Amino acid sequence: xxxxxxxxxxxxxxxxxxxxxxxxxxxxxxxxxxxxxxxxxxxxxxxxxxxxxxxxxxxxxxxxxxxxxx
Numbered sequence: 001x002x003x004x005x006x007x008x009x010x011x012x013x014x015x016x017x018x019x020x021x022x023x024x025x026x027x028x029x030x031x032x033x034x035x036x037x038x039x040x041x042x043x044x045x046x047x048x049x050x051x052x053x054x055x056x057x058x059x060x061x062x063x064x065x066x067x068x069x070x
Contacts, residue, residue, distance in 0.1 A: 006062045012069035013044030044069060 021033045051061035
């Protein structure tokens, strides 16, 4: 089985910020949304890395982080 790159935890973490921006494009500039987007991505990556170290499985950690981001 071919193993690909795991991106879904980061996509799930970015979704709320991007959704709010998409609903309020006229009220915000992209620079206003950069900091919350960066914080959510860094938090998801840190949680993912920590869980991957504890569980010794990046795929299982990615599933847990994705479900927590929802």
